[in-house]
Amino acid sequence: MTRTTKATMATYPTILISCGEASGDLHAAALVTEILKRNPDARIIAFGGDRVAQAGAELVSHIDRYAVMGFSSVLASITKFARLEKKLRSVLRNGVDLFIPVDYPGLNIRLSGYAKKLGVPVLYYISPQVWAWGAGRIREIGRSVDRIAVILPFEEEIYKREGIPVEYVGHPFVEDHYLPEPVTESEREGVGLLPGSRLQEIRRILPVLLGAARYITERRPGTRFVIGRHPTVPLYSYEKVLTRFGMDIPIDNDAVAVMRRSRAILVASGTATLQGALFETPLVIVYRISAINYLLARKLVKIRNIGLVNIIFNDGVCPEFIQSSAVPERIGKKALELIDDNDSRRIMVDRFKSLKHTLSGGGGCRRVAEISEEMLRKRR
Structure with missing residues (x-):
């Protein structure tokens, strides 16, 4: 040059x-x-x-x-x-x-x-x-x-x-029309599992989400689950964790479609939380990192919430389960609340409806x- x-x-x-x-x-x-x-x-x-x-x-x-x-x-x-x-x-x-x-x-x-x-x-x-x-x-x-x-x-x-x-x-998600419109309530089905976009996240977070899926199934037999695969993570990385858990959950290569069509999603903290909210899909935020990274983050990070949606709203509109609180039973219990047509679900969806205006x-x-x-x- x-x-x-x-x-x-x-x-x-x-x-x-x-x-x-x-x-x-x-x-x-x-x-x-x-x-x-x-x-x-x-x-x-x-x-x-x-x-x-x-x-x-x-x-x-x-x-x-x-x-x-x-x-x-x-x-x-x-x-x-x-x-x-x-x-x-x-x-x-x-x-x-x-x-x-x-x-x-x-x-x-x-x-x-x-x-x-x-x-x-x-x-x-x-x-x-x-x-x-x-x-x-x-x-x-x-x-x-x-x-x-x-x-x-x-x-x-x-x-x-x-x-x-x-x-x-x-925000480019809003201004540049990356995302299709939300689907209607009647078109939504099941629970989406979005464990992140990095291999380390799949290894640490997917097992927690699968544990939550098992908890939900025990209390709500017949609930359908689907994993949204990130294109940068090899398919076998997901399959390896599923095999270890003895679970057969379909993996969809279109994670955006999973977020859009699910009744609720369990999602790793990151950009996907904002995508899910823009689709007006009720969500639970989950995150786990190594103990040393968590200790360092606790010393350096100056904010209360880590989910992007909660940061934008400046409150805890979406439940967060981080590190030691990321327990399958607690996550599954909160997800069950959001699957049903109740006040918790309606309040969250109503908050999400204002996001496009906020970010445009x-x-x-x-x-x-x-x-x-x-x-x-x-x-x-």
Whole structure:
């Protein structure tokens, strides 16, 4: 690669995108599509996944090699991440006109600071969850970026208080119409099990969900269950756990359809909680990590709830069962309450109906693409 001249920056820009994990790959792909729609001559290089590549980016490295969960897993892979960072720094030194990191703070905040030192403008799309980690991280990000595009409405004020250029662009699930409309109550059936998007999550969380399914079956014979498989996790990883439990539950490769059609879902904390809520599907949030990761998280995380839906609503609208409280019997009992047509179910669904309005209004990827154009023109 050769460094572009100022005359060609806006017309033939080279943009580096770094997203790091499955949810970021989904949102980054929509952004790549929008940028290339507006400027087919743009060159987009990415650390991303299959979706980003299919949208038209050139992959410098694939996210599947770096799918780790928790502090201890990252430490165990430190050499691999160091090589990745070295590779992306090399890309930044050779002709990049704009850097767009997408979430994934462990790597992307360092890369953003490096890009700034090189004079490469930085547009951070989908802010790291700084409200969970404390004010020090906010200021660190502020020193490393030129602009931030946030997708949760309360995040804008957090950055504005620190004098950091920020714009709320709406959540891509709502603004960019990723998700189909919810189905009617009469079309819903059974309980969906969504154990997460990482191999470690399947190993730790799926057994808990299967235990809850067994509890429900004992009290409500005939209840149907289906597991929503994440595309980045091999099928045999689910089958191995099912075999160990002696259970025969179908695995659906379309996890989104599982969330949409179930009467209730038991779901690992993460992006899927928000997807389920937007489908107006009652849900129970479950999460388990290693003991050392949990102890570290307890020291670092500054928020009461971990489920994204509960964070947005700033209350416990969805029950959370985390670590030692993630007991199959407790989870199963709460799920039984939500399966039935009762006040608990109706109250949760009514709260979910307001989410689209709460998360809309910023323009989504179209607005992020516009901001990227503004930054490229300013650099000319």
